[in-house]
Amino acid sequence: MLSRVADSLYWMSRYVERAEHTTRLLDVNLNLMLDESATSADHRWLRMLHALGKPKSAEWTGDPYALTQSLIFDKGNKASILSYIISARENSRHVREQISTEQWHLLNSLYLKVTRPELPGGSYAESVMAGSEQPTEFLQQVMEGVHQFQGVSDSTMSHGEGWQFIQVGRYIERASATALLLEAYHEDLWSLNEHVAEGTEYLEWMGLLRSATAFEAYCKVYTADLTPDRIFEFLLLDEEFPHSLRFSIDSLQRALEAIDNESGKSRAEPLRRLAGRLQATLSYSSVEEIVSGDVIAYLRGIQIECYAIHEAIYNLYIDYSVQAALAG
Amino acid sequence: MEGASISAILKTPMQPAQTRQFERAALKNYLLDQAYDEMFAGPEDLHPHYQSLLEHFASLPEDELRRRKQAADLSFLNQGITFTVYGREEGTEQIFPYDPIPRIITAAEWATVERGLTQRITALNLFLKDIYNEGRILKEGIVPREIVYSCKHFRRQMVGLQVPRNVYVAVCGTDLIRMQNGEFVVLEDNLRVPSGVSYMLTNRRVMKRIFPQLFRMYNPRPIEQYTQLLLSTLRSLAPEGRPDPNIVLLSPGVFNSAYFEHAFLARQMGIELVEGRDLATHDNVIYMRTTSGLRRVDVIYRRVDDDFIDPMAFRKDSILGVAGLFNAYRAGNVTLANAFGTGVADDKALYAYVPSIIKYYLSEEPILQNVKTYLLTEPKSRQHVLQNLDKLVVKAVGESGGYGMLIGPQSTKAQREEFAQKIQADPRNYIAQPTISFSRAPCLIGDELEPRHVDLRPYILYGDKVNIVPGGLTRVALKQGSLVVNSSQGGGSKDTWVLNQ
Numbered sequence: 001m002l003s004r005v006a007d008s009l010y011w012m013s014r015y016v017e018r019a020e021h022t023t024r025l026l027d028v029n030l031n032l033m034l035d036e037s038a039t040s041a042d043h044r045w046l047r048m049l050h051a052l053g054k055p056k057s058a059e060w061t062g063d064p065y066a067l068t069q070s071l072i073f074d075k076g077n078k079a080s081i082l083s084y085i086i087s088a089r090e091n092s093r094h095v096r097e098q099i100s101t102e103q104w105h106l107l108n109s110l111y112l113k114v115t116r117p118e119l120p121g122g123s124y125a126e127s128v129m130a131g132s133e134q135p136t137e138f139l140q141q142v143m144e145g146v147h148q149f150q151g152v153s154d155s156t157m158s159h160g161e162g163w164q165f166i167q168v169g170r171y172i173e174r175a176s177a178t179a180l181l182l183e184a185y186h187e188d189l190w191s192l193n194e195h196v197a198e199g200t201e202y203l204e205w206m207g208l209l210r211s212a213t214a215f216e217a218y219c220k221v222y223t224a225d226l227t228p229d230r231i232f233e234f235l236l237l238d239e240e241f242p243h244s245l246r247f248s249i250d251s252l253q254r255a256l257e258a259i260d261n262e263s264g265k266s267r268a269e270p271l272r273r274l275a276g277r278l279q280a281t282l283s284y285s286s287v288e289e290i291v292s293g294d295v296i297a298y299l300r301g302i303q304i305e306c307y308a309i310h311e312a313i314y315n316l317y318i319d320y321s322v323q324a325a326l327a328g
Numbered sequence: 329m330e331g332a333s334i335s336a337i338l339k340t341p342m343q344p345a346q347t348r349q350f351e352r353a354a355l356k357n358y359l360l361d362q363a364y365d366e367m368f369a370g371p372e373d374l375h376p377h378y379q380s381l382l383e384h385f386a387s388l389p390e391d392e393l394r395r396r397k398q399a400a401d402l403s404f405l406n407q408g409i410t411f412t413v414y415g416r417e418e419g420t421e422q423i424f425p426y427d428p429i430p431r432i433i434t435a436a437e438w439a440t441v442e443r444g445l446t447q448r449i450t451a452l453n454l455f456l457k458d459i460y461n462e463g464r465i466l467k468e469g470i471v472p473r474e475i476v477y478s479c480k481h482f483r484r485q486m487v488g489l490q491v492p493r494n495v496y497v498a499v500c501g502t503d504l505i506r507m508q509n510g511e512f513v514v515l516e517d518n519l520r521v522p523s524g525v526s527y528m529l530t531n532r533r534v535m536k537r538i539f540p541q542l543f544r545m546y547n548p549r550p551i552e553q554y555t556q557l558l559l560s561t562l563r564s565l566a567p568e569g570r571p572d573p574n575i576v577l578l579s580p581g582v583f584n585s586a587y588f589e590h591a592f593l594a595r596q597m598g599i600e601l602v603e604g605r606d607l608a609t610h611d612n613v614i615y616m617r618t619t620s621g622l623r624r625v626d627v628i629y630r631r632v633d634d635d636f637i638d639p640m641a642f643r644k645d646s647i648l649g650v651a652g653l654f655n656a657y658r659a660g661n662v663t664l665a666n667a668f669g670t671g672v673a674d675d676k677a678l679y680a681y682v683p684s685i686i687k688y689y690l691s692e693e694p695i696l697q698n699v700k701t702y703l704l705t706e707p708k709s710r711q712h713v714l715q716n717l718d719k720l721v722v723k724a725v726g727e728s729g730g731y732g733m734l735i736g737p738q739s740t741k742a743q744r745e746e747f748a749q750k751i752q753a754d755p756r757n758y759i760a761q762p763t764i765s766f767s768r769a770p771c772l773i774g775d776e777l778e779p780r781h782v783d784l785r786p787y788i789l790y791g792d793k794v795n796i797v798p799g800g801l802t803r804v805a806l807k808q809g810s811l812v813v814n815s816s817q818g819g820g821s822k823d824t825w826v827l828n829q
Contacts, residue, residue: 003617004606094582097591097601161619263620317619322608325615325622 003318005098006165008091010313013169015088016107019081020146021177025051026068026081027139028210033064035203051177051184051211055079068135072128073114081142082114100156103149110145161262167255168313175248176306181211182235183299189228190295205231212243232295233287245302246282252309253279263317267324271312278305354385354776364506364767365779366431377432377827378770384542385777394775396538397428424527425820427771430535431782431802432546438798438826441504441512444696445786446794447686449500452519452673453790454689456496460486460669470688471681474705478756479678480726481520481671483634485641489658491667492565493792498665499558499629500788501525501800504696506767513697515764515783517682519674520666521631524821525787526589528801529554529596531823548825549798554787555596558629561791565663566626573626576602576616580632580648590631604632609652612659627663628653634668676725676759677703700762704755713760714751717744720760722751737763771804771822781805783813784824798826 029048033041045060045067052058057077058070074080089111096104127133150170157163185208205226209215212235221238222230238244242251253275260268290298360368367378374382385393433441458465459476466473476482501522503515532551536543559575566573579590581603594601600616607625608615615622630637636646641654656662672678680701683694702709702720713720717736724732734747751758768779786800802824803813813819 001619002600002602002606003619004603006619097595259619265620318617320617322610322615322622325617326610 001161003320005095005162007318008095009098009162009165010169010318012088012091012095012107013166014173015084015091016146016149017170017173017177019084019088020143021174022052022071022079022081022084023139023142023146024213025211026071027136027143028207030064030068030134030136030139032203032207035200047184047188051181052079053180072135072139085111085114085142095162098162100152102152102156106145106149106152110142110149113145114142161259164255164258164262168252168259171248171252171255172306172310174243175245175252176303178212178235178243178245178248179299179302179306181208182232183296183303186295186299189231202226209235214241214243217241229287229291232291236290237282237285237287249275249279249282256313259317265316268316271309271316274305274309274312278302278309357773357776357778358770359779361765362508363765363779363781364508364510366506366767366769366782367779377434380545381430381432381542384545391775393428393772397772400426400428400534400538424530425806426527426531426534427780427804427806427820427822428535428538429770429772429777430539430542430546430548430823430825431769431784432548432825432827433784433799435827435829437512440695441786442796442798444512444514444694445502445788445796447690447692447695448502448514448517448682449497449788449790449794451686451689452500452517452682453494453496455685456667456670456673457491457494458689459672460496461488465685465688468688470684471678474756475675475677475681476672479672479675481634481669481675483669483672485654485658486667486669490660492567492660492663495565495665495790496667497670497673498561498565498790500790501785502788504784504786505699505764506784508765510767511697512784513699514682515699516676516679517674518785519670521633522785522787523586523589523631524785524801524803525554526592527821528787528799528824529592531801531821535823546825547828549828551797551799554797555593557789557795557797558593559597559599561789561795562627562629562663562665564791565665567660567663570626574616574624575627575629576600576625578602578604578607578628578630578632578637578650580604580636584631586631593629599629604637604647604649607650607653609650609656612652612656612661614650614653614656614662625662627665629665634671637668676701676723677705677756680759699764702760704751704758704760709760710751710755714748717748719763721763722747722758722760725757725759735763769802769804769822771806773808778808780808781813782822799824 025048029044032044041064042060042062045064049055049058049060052071055078057074058067058079060067070077070080072081075082075086077083085107089107092099092104092107128135128138153163153166157166188204189208205228206215209218209226209231214235217238218226218231218234221234234241234244236245239246239250241247256271256275260272358368360371367375367382369375455465455471459471459482465471466476497519499522501518501524503518504512505515506512528551562575563573566575575597576599577590577594577597579587579594579601581587584590591601600606602616602625606616608617608622610622614625614628616625632648635643637649638651638653639646639649640651642649653662653664654668657664657668679698680703683698686692686694702713704710704713713722717734718739720736722734722736734743736744739747747758766781766783769782770777771780773780782802782804784800784802786796789795802822804820804822805813806820
């Protein structure tokens with residue numbers, strides 16, 4: 001497969017995942033706003049921006065609706081859902097021959113929904129954009145569109161090298177996002193630990209779980225008793241939940257192995273080592289160990305390793321030097 | 329898509345073309361003028377090969393044609409058969425307008441065209457080899473040196489270079505038009521990167537689906553083998569010692585107006601569609617970057633112009649090309665189709681010399697004639713042209729796509745004066761031709777048939793042998809009275825049927 005094609009598939013997938021994550025965080029925080037809270041509105045929105053990686057183009061000015069509007073529709077804002085969808089669609093357009101018609105069709109209609117609300121059926125989106133309607137339902141529609149795209153990708157595209165690059169993009173993005181989310185919530189999570197969560201604290205923690213679509217899945221494992229170390233354990237180390245860090249890294253590792261087998265590259269060692277080590281740490285750690293140490297440093301470490309994996313993928317498959325490749 | 333033709337609006341009264349058999353509402357606006365009509369030989373006189381077509385359409389219910397056309401449009405849209413209009417905002421992807429009435433060419437007519445095109449491409453390839461090597465034709469004064477050396481598409485870098493099989497032009501699209509007497513003549517040769525072949529193939533597919541009965545009735549000669557022929561042409565040009573060559577199609581990328589065609593051809597041939605950034609050069613060998621490492625490239629079917637293809641050899645500001653490609657080509661490690669510098673042979677001033685070129689290399693009379701062309705570097709011709717600007721068409725030699733043109737009969741005095749100045753300032757840059765009234769073919773307009781001006785672009789492949797799929801792309805000026813067939817300016821296309829006999 002051409003390196004450029006792999007690159008486009010990888011970024012298409014990352015942008016779709018990023019759009020989903022941003023959508024969900026906005027949805028959760030708009031929802032939290034409806035309830036009274038122990039933490040101030042300022043604190044919450046700043047925390048959300050932290051979880052989104054503190055994008056330079058979005059600033060908290062005290063108006064949640066202005067912020068939401070900018071994070072959804074602002075084309076000039078590189079961190080907006082609109083920009084992510086445009087980027088994902090642009091990447092898919094470059095590899096139109098490599099993806100299925102269904103994938104293209106879904107991504108294209110999602111793109112038309114957010115960029116051209118004047119089209120039939122878009123009147124609701126139009127009024128959201130004009131600020132006369134609440135965006136919650138709109139966010140729901142975007143989320144559904146993204147989910148459909150992911151489902152269609154899995155069921156209509158051959159699970160060959162191209163599909164594996166889509167998996168790599170999705171899970172590396174998800175792993176970094178989950179680590180960043182935990183980092184943003186870290187302070188609140190443990191400062192509230194002194195007393196049993198009730199009322200407003202409970203809502204905050206629920207918000208954290210819901211930011212990773214984890215609330216229901218958590219309850220199935222631990223019941224609805226929310227405690228910080230369990231939340232932490234679940235989002236970090238659960239083996240079966242698709243948004244947990246461990247699950248993401250396991251999936252990433254599987255996809256990388258599949259690509260490795262197919263491409264038969266001889267220089268794959270650095271990438272194998274990086275991904276394998278991260279997977280092993282997550283598979284054999286206990287939450288007690290982690291929380292007794294420097295949690296922030298631990299979470300940052302994971303993000304750094306994700307970035308290193310990204311670099312290694314680039315060095316190996318996409319942006320390798322001609323000399324190195326000719327040497328073997 | 330390049331190439332546009334203009335004919336005069338003739339002032340003769342229009343005559344309704346009603347025949348006794350076909351006094352149908354659908355033909356009430358079918359007016360004939362002095363241009364050759366593809367369907368009617370005269371007001372009462374149908375060309376025999378259009379008989380079955382008209383009868384078939386007469387048997388269909390009133391709005392059936394339009395219904396089928398709509399089905400075809402939908403099919404184009406669903407398949408995403410679009411061309412890009414430049415400018416990056418939304419809505420830049422448009423479907424290619426097309427007409428569902430086939431244009432029919434008889435076996436005898438085609439036989440002449442085929443022989444003529446074969447002769448022409450053979451001579452032009454010999455010419456290119458000659459001017460980039462010993463230059464006999466220049467020494468003998470058959471073609472003046474200035475015409476060749478002053479052409480901006482002449483590539484000094486190509487001088488003395490050995491080209492595989494001496495094939496400079498492997499893929500050619502020649503624009504033909506029909507004169508009033510029904511004779512096909514050459515309007516221009518496209519020897520650089522001719523486009524439009526995907527529309528020819530797609531038109532055929534759609535026609536088969538919407539008019540299966542008519543198709544069986546006429547049984548036109550197939551064209552679907554084109555992509556396979558193109559592939560074997562490219563394979564035959566591979567550098568020596570590369571028995572299983574890696575062939576790629578080099579596209580400028582997704583923002584190019586013909587990107588659909590690039591993707592279409594690559595998919596149909598089963599070869600990789602690459603962009604400049606996918607290729608790397610090392611030791612004069614071209615590689616493409618794949619996830620499993622570098623893979624050597626042997627033949628490049630390039631759809632990028634000379635100017636942009638190698639920033640080291642040609643335009644330095646190009647980001648579409650591959651640095652070092654020309655050197656790899658020069659070293660014989662990669663073949664490009666078409667070669668560099670072929671544009672010198674489709675220069676509009678050189679065009680006037682093509683009949684002499686054919687006679688010189690092949691000792692044959694040209695089978696397909698040229699349109700009369702005045703070279704403005706000759707004082708006598710220039711004088712004549714300047715005095716008759718209102719009757720002539722003036723074209724800039726390096727331009728295509730209908731740019732840089734003056735259509736005498738439709739021009740204003742100010743425009744004519746502007747062109748007179750331009751011609752005197754730079755006579756080499758312009759040629760003049762008589763206003764040509766090219767032929768018209770029936771097209772579906774609403775529920776009726778009306779004649780529209782058409783040209784014909786057959787695609788010629790030249791590798792180890794010459795291959796021309798029967799027919800080509802018939803381009804139509806869909807607006808009434810319009811003479812511009814470019815897709816960007818309201819032109820469309822239609823399927824072209826070459827009959828078995």
